[in-house]
Amino acid sequence: MKRSNKASPAWQFSGSGLRLIALSYLVLLVVLPLSAIFYDGFREGLFTFLENILRPSAWAALKLSLWTAAVMALFNGMMGTLTAYVLVRYDFWGKSFLNTIVDLPFAIPSLVTGVMLVALYGPEGFLGEFLQEGLGLRILFAPPAIVIALLFINFPVVVRSVQPVLEELDPSQEEAAATLGASPWRIFRSVIFPAIRPATWTGVLLSFARALGEFGAVVVVAGNLPLFSQTAAVYVWGEIESENRLGASAMSIVLLAVSFLLVLLVDWLQTRRRAVHAT
Amino acid sequence: MLLKKTKGFKPLLITIVFVYLLWLLGLPLWTLIQEAYQEGWTKISQELFSLEVLRAFGLTLLLCLSAVVFNGIFGTALALVLVRQNFRGKSLIFGLLDLPFAISAVVVGYALILLFGHGGILAGMAEALGIRLVFSVPGMVIATLFVTFPFVVRELLPVLQELGEEQEQAAATLGASPRQIFFSVTLPNIKWPLLYGLSLSFARALGEFGAVLVVGAGIAGFTETATIFVFRALEERMYAGAYGASLLLILLSLILLISMEAVKKAKN
Amino acid sequence: MGVEVKNLSKEFNTAQGVHVAVKGVSFEVEEGSLSALLGPSGSGKSTVLRMIAGLETPDSGEVFLNGEAVCHLPPQKRGVGFVFQNYALFKHLKVSENISFGLKLKKVPAEEAQARVEELLVLFGLAGLGERYPHQLSGGQRQRVALARALAPKPKVLLLDEPFGAVDAKIREELRDWLRKLHEDIHVTSLMVTHDQEEALEICDKIVVMNQGLIEQVGKPEEIYNTPASEFVAHFVGSMNIVETKAKAKQVNVGPYRFETEKFDDIEKGDPVKLFFRPQDIYLSSNLKIYRSHGTIERVSFLGINMKVELKSEEGFRFFAIIPQYIFQREGFKEGQVVSYHIEEMSYLNLREGGEIKKFTVSNYL
Numbered sequence: 001m002k003r004s005n006k007a008s009p010a011w012q013f014s015g016s017g018l019r020l021i022a023l024s025y026l027v028l029l030v031v032l033p034l035s036a037i038f039y040d041g042f043r044e045g046l047f048t049f050l051e052n053i054l055r056p057s058a059w060a061a062l063k064l065s066l067w068t069a070a071v072m073a074l075f076n077g078m079m080g081t082l083t084a085y086v087l088v089r090y091d092f093w094g095k096s097f098l099n100t101i102v103d104l105p106f107a108i109p110s111l112v113t114g115v116m117l118v119a120l121y122g123p124e125g126f127l128g129e130f131l132q133e134g135l136g137l138r139i140l141f142a143p144p145a146i147v148i149a150l151l152f153i154n155f156p157v158v159v160r161s162v163q164p165v166l167e168e169l170d171p172s173q174e175e176a177a178a179t180l181g182a183s184p185w186r187i188f189r190s191v192i193f194p195a196i197r198p199a200t201w202t203g204v205l206l207s208f209a210r211a212l213g214e215f216g217a218v219v220v221v222a223g224n225l226p227l228f229s230q231t232a233a234v235y236v237w238g239e240i241e242s243e244n245r246l247g248a249s250a251m252s253i254v255l256l257a258v259s260f261l262l263v264l265l266v267d268w269l270q271t272r273r274r275a276v277h278a279t
Numbered sequence: 280m281l282l283k284k285t286k287g288f289k290p291l292l293i294t295i296v297f298v299y300l301l302w303l304l305g306l307p308l309w310t311l312i313q314e315a316y317q318e319g320w321t322k323i324s325q326e327l328f329s330l331e332v333l334r335a336f337g338l339t340l341l342l343c344l345s346a347v348v349f350n351g352i353f354g355t356a357l358a359l360v361l362v363r364q365n366f367r368g369k370s371l372i373f374g375l376l377d378l379p380f381a382i383s384a385v386v387v388g389y390a391l392i393l394l395f396g397h398g399g400i401l402a403g404m405a406e407a408l409g410i411r412l413v414f415s416v417p418g419m420v421i422a423t424l425f426v427t428f429p430f431v432v433r434e435l436l437p438v439l440q441e442l443g444e445e446q447e448q449a450a451a452t453l454g455a456s457p458r459q460i461f462f463s464v465t466l467p468n469i470k471w472p473l474l475y476g477l478s479l480s481f482a483r484a485l486g487e488f489g490a491v492l493v494v495g496a497g498i499a500g501f502t503e504t505a506t507i508f509v510f511r512a513l514e515e516r517m518y519a520g521a522y523g524a525s526l527l528l529i530l531l532s533l534i535l536l537i538s539m540e541a542v543k544k545a546k547n
Numbered sequence: 548m549g550v551e552v553k554n555l556s557k558e559f560n561t562a563q564g565v566h567v568a569v570k571g572v573s574f575e576v577e578e579g580s581l582s583a584l585l586g587p588s589g590s591g592k593s594t595v596l597r598m599i600a601g602l603e604t605p606d607s608g609e610v611f612l613n614g615e616a617v618c619h620l621p622p623q624k625r626g627v628g629f630v631f632q633n634y635a636l637f638k639h640l641k642v643s644e645n646i647s648f649g650l651k652l653k654k655v656p657a658e659e660a661q662a663r664v665e666e667l668l669v670l671f672g673l674a675g676l677g678e679r680y681p682h683q684l685s686g687g688q689r690q691r692v693a694l695a696r697a698l699a700p701k702p703k704v705l706l707l708d709e710p711f712g713a714v715d716a717k718i719r720e721e722l723r724d725w726l727r728k729l730h731e732d733i734h735v736t737s738l739m740v741t742h743d744q745e746e747a748l749e750i751c752d753k754i755v756v757m758n759q760g761l762i763e764q765v766g767k768p769e770e771i772y773n774t775p776a777s778e779f780v781a782h783f784v785g786s787m788n789i790v791e792t793k794a795k796a797k798q799v800n801v802g803p804y805r806f807e808t809e810k811f812d813d814i815e816k817g818d819p820v821k822l823f824f825r826p827q828d829i830y831l832s833s834n835l836k837i838y839r840s841h842g843t844i845e846r847v848s849f850l851g852i853n854m855k856v857e858l859k860s861e862e863g864f865r866f867f868a869i870i871p872q873y874i875f876q877r878e879g880f881k882e883g884q885v886v887s888y889h890i891e892e893m894s895y896l897n898l899r900e901g902g903e904i905k906k907f908t909v910s911n912y913l
Contacts, residue, residue: 015457018356018359018360019360019364019366021353021356022353022356022357022359022360023357023360023372025353025356025357026357026372026375026428029421029424029425029428030375030378030379030425030428031375032394032400032401033387033390033391033393033394033425034378034382034390036390036393036394036399036400037386037389037390037393039393039400040393079296079299082292082295082296083296083299083300085292086292086293086296090289090292090293092289092293098296098297098300100536100540101300101304103536104304104536105304106482107482107486107532107533107535107536108486108528108529108532109485109486109487109488109506109528109532110486110488111486111488111506111509111510112486112506112509112525112528112529113307115311115509115513115521115522115525116307116308116310116311116525117307118513119307119310119311119313119314119522120306120307120310120311125310126306126310126313127306127310148303151303152303152304152307155300155303155304184288206380206381209380209381210380210381212383213381213382213383213384213385213386214383215383215384215385215488215489216384216486216488216489216506219489219510220510220513232383233383233384233385233386233489234385236383236385236386236389237385237489237492237493240385240388240389240392240493245393248389249389249393252383252385252386252389252390255382255383255386256382256386259378259381259382259383260378260381262381263374263377263378263381264374266377267373267374267377445631445633445635446635446636446637446638448602448622448629448631448635449629449631449635449636449637449696450637450648451601451602451621451622451623452600452601452602452622452623452625452627452628452629452697453628453648453649453652453696453697453700454623454624454649454652454653454700455623455648455652456623459652463637463648464637467637467639467640468638468639
């Protein structure tokens with residue numbers, strides 16, 4: 001029987017009271033604060049907004065955030081897909097341990113991630129000393145540290161997005177391709193990847209979105225030098241500290257807008273995946 | 280059975296994954312433990328048992344518990360409304376559920392300052408109620424709720440969908456009021472996913488940094504959480520405190536992660 | 548009076564637009580009787596049942612339980628027992644806790660409730676299963692727990708939504724008999740929804756046949772079966788041969804049968820007419836002289852005590868007969884054999900006029 005769209009009798013959780021409470025909570029908690037930012041950022045008009053976002057330090061911070069997040073997301077997409085593949089298709093010693101470890105970055109506070117990376121790549125750190133003295137590479141307090149921090153905290157995103165899709169994928173397709181003489185790389189490219197592509201992209205976009213706004217892990221390792229290693233989120237923080245509201249609001253609006261767009265895109269990808277799955 | 284060609288591939292791929300994870304996750308963790316060890320446990324425990332640090336962890340615990348309580352109530356209510364009721368704009372709300380994962384924590388904190396801070400839209404209301412929301416604990420609670428609200432809802436949506444309405448209707452025909460239906464039929468059926476969602480909220484609240492830093496300003500001994508303490512300790516080069524508190528946070532997270540795995544098993 | 552339904556209507560908004568599920572339905576169910584709402588899926592019968600229970604709100608109309616209008620009441624206050632198609636047992640509660648659920652809500656003292664549960668467990672053949680959980684039971688057992696749970700608080704009316712829809716055919720029959728006996732013991736006014744006409748005919752005192760949101764016929768099983776009021780009922784209840792033909796001058800032809808239209812004052816020349824006859828009302832013989840009409844056996848199927856024989860008459864119309872096994876054996880029928888036949892009873896419906904189906908006995912054929 002089809003459900004009624006009309007108000008049902010008052011026997012269950014259909015009371016409009018419950019809906020009012022739940023939705024008001026959402027509006028007060030999420031919608032209102034976010035609208036406050038848009039209101040504040042455009043308060044002085046579009047020109048002031050643009051002026052604030054095009055300031056060299058702001059523009060550089062935005063560019064830095066975008067390219068570090070993009071580099072991370074692509075690399076993470078590769079390694080995450082590979083990890084998911086290994087976890088689903090192979091049996092090996094330590095597999096369940098590996099499967100648990102994948103979630104570790106979700107559990108560890110991102111700031112603590114930063115602390116660990118400082119300890120490792122810092123001038124006195126185990127790898128930092130070696131890279132700095134031996135190879136002349138500067139990782140900490142420079143963009144490479146940002147990418148590494150972002151990789152750490154986003155590692156589970158792609159794995160957990162791709163893994164369930166791979167699990168549902170029938171291995172007989174791969175076996176069929178193999179019996180036809182396809183090379184492993186060929187099998188991956190023409191059988192596996194087309195099936196998991198939406199899931200991989202979902203993971204890549206989600207980790208990109210998370211990376212763009214990441215603060216805790218980045219603020220510790222980046223050094224936060226304006227025009228060099230200050231990301232957009234850290235820039236917002238700096239503007240708040242120095243009570244430059246317009247600057248903070250303008251950058252926040254840009255970050256929010258990108259987040260909205262990415263969420264919409266991911267949503268679209270997921271509905272499409274479901275639609276493909278249903279047929 | 281794959282052909283022989285692919286056999287050599289397996290150890291190669293597994294090795295790549297292990298090496299990558301060793302570098303990305305293992306090495307930093309090992310270094311942290313190593314550094315903490317070099318600082319010495321006595322020094323670390325001294326730092327950790329100072330009043331300030333205890334207060335910081337206490338505040339973090341408070342935030343975690345608020346997240347659990349509020350998400351338990353409102354998250355469950357929201358999930359029920361989304362699954363059991365039909366209304367306009369429902370899909371919009373599903374979109375909102377993804378946002379906290381994508382929005383920068385700093386922006387969340389900043390939004391609350393704009394709303395409740397000096398000259399903010401709702402500053403008057405907060406003042407009239409006599410609550411100080413900016414640079415204070417209540418504001419940090421709100422920030423924590425913002426970043427954790429999707430966890431419970433997301434866990435409950437599919438479960439409620441699958442549970443269906445029939446058991447609830449059966450209880451209604453037997454004379455159970457909506458409240459009785461919820462507590463004696465619905466809740467027992469969703470308790471494990473609910474608990475899982477609450478642990479996720481707890482874990483997220485435990486590690487939250489940006490949002491609570493911005494809205495609370497990290498005043499030592501007052502609005503300083505465990506993560507904010509770690510940040511300050513690092514800035515002030517109090518490495519023993521920073522590493523010690525970091526390790527403690529990791530330990531707490533790990534305990535949570537392991538018990539969550541247990542809950543996950545119970546859930547299935 | 549047990550249950551009375553007056554002019555109930557209900558629409559649903561679906562993705563495809565407004566779907567009218569129930570269109571002004573009225574009927575009564577006598578106190579203490581066991582009645583059925585019979586119809587195909589989508590006929591609106593479940594919606595009617597749910598509106599009686601209060602699980603759906605009617606757009607218009609009223610429901611009376613023991614003479615009292617109840618539409619303003621939520622299901623909690625209607626005092627009905629409802630048995631769901633998929634049982635809807637509380638998965639997290641033991642069998643005994645499921646049964647005592649309604650008693651606890653009525654604040655029945657613990658000892659009394661305990662005694663009632665024990666009594667029901669025995670009555671429902673569930674003795675010793677009280678400590679089990681629903682998932683540890685068989686389909687038939689679950690169904691009986693669902694019934695026990697609904698009956699425990701002594702409801703005024705028992706409503707059953709496809710009560711045997713989810714169990715195997717064999718257990719279905721057992722449960723059916725058992726439900727009839729149970730009803731004879733406790734005499735609670737019961738209304739069940741079913742799409743299985745055999746089930747309704749076998750155990751119910753009264754049948755309400757529904758189709759596309761409307762009532763087609765209300766009556767006792769014999770009435771429904773013997774004198775179907777509409778083409779739908781004729782087709783849906785029991786097996787039926789249906790032949791469409793046209794009345795010629797003074798007569799209607801069905802195969803060799805020619806009915807003089809003078810005998811049917813409502814048929815005129817050129818009227819399209821549908822004729823209905825039950826497969827049980829056909830006599831067959833291998834002796835071609837016994838009956839006047841002849842036909843060829845095209846196919847024979849085994850039904851157990853009966854045989855289904857598909858025939859093609861000399862004139863080319865096809866129908867099927869159901870004859871007892873012993874006659875089939877005695878006459879030695881085979882596929883391809885030419886036999887003689889006679890149709891004893893027919894009903895007709897004048898498609899031009901519509902209205903009720905009329906019955907006649909075929910004794911005066913030419």
